[in-house]
Amino acid sequence: MGLTKTEIFTEEQNTIAIFAKVFGHPARVAILQHLFKIESCFCGDLVDEIGLAQPTISQHLKELKYLGLIKGNVEGTSVCYCIDKKNWTAMKELMLEFLDQDIPSDQDCC
Amino acid sequence: MGLTKTEIFTEEQNTIAIFAKVFGHPARVAILQHLFKIESCFCGDLVDEIGLAQPTISQHLKELKYLGLIKGNVEGTSVCYCIDKKNWTAMKELMLEFLDQDIPSDQDCC
DNA sequence: CCTATTAATCGTAATATTGCAATAGAATAA
């Protein structure tokens, strides 16, 4: 099938999965890390920095943009991409809540 | 192609992506949340709790186990699954480092 | 032994993802 049964899960579970999925590819991790490192951020730079073809990078950027994690600003023929910090923070809160479930005991139950 | 070019990325980027990918499906998110909620943790319960077939749950558990995030303990005909807290903490550190890149300014560059 | 119970594995169909060549679009420069 290859089709996720989203309807049987909570909205929170689906949202966590959607954000996690976008981080589930090293190219998108690399893009985000690079955008954080250099605050100014032209698109062509990413193609040089990461070793993937321009259409491939463009596709990854599209996904990141669709989730609101980055913004793109047209400047002449180039496009300046950067992190949408507000949305990034909101996403981070959600992921932290999920990752931080392990407060109680140190020992495992089995 | 459908084949990720892992060789052009750093080990850290690949590791982040691998962990993120496992959270990229709501069923696995749900499994982990349930394992955190009830400390004791039989496998059949997960099949009832989540509305997916037994082979499907078993497959998701296998992936979580492969990454070391959960442990399985045979008890008679049942298997008791639980979070591997040590590995969970290590994974969390890595993810936090990635998610917490946004310390500097509040304003976006574009 | 046989049977029931539980979980893992196999096989397979449906769908999704990745990557890129080719092309199209959009703005600038000459």
Next chain:
DNA sequence: TTATTCTATTGCAATATTACGATTAATAGG
């Protein structure tokens, strides 16, 4: 206008993922 530059889109092949029916272990109970 025409050429150039940069990015987005299209189309497609290769591979991966998801889901589950059927089957196979593995253990427990009679």
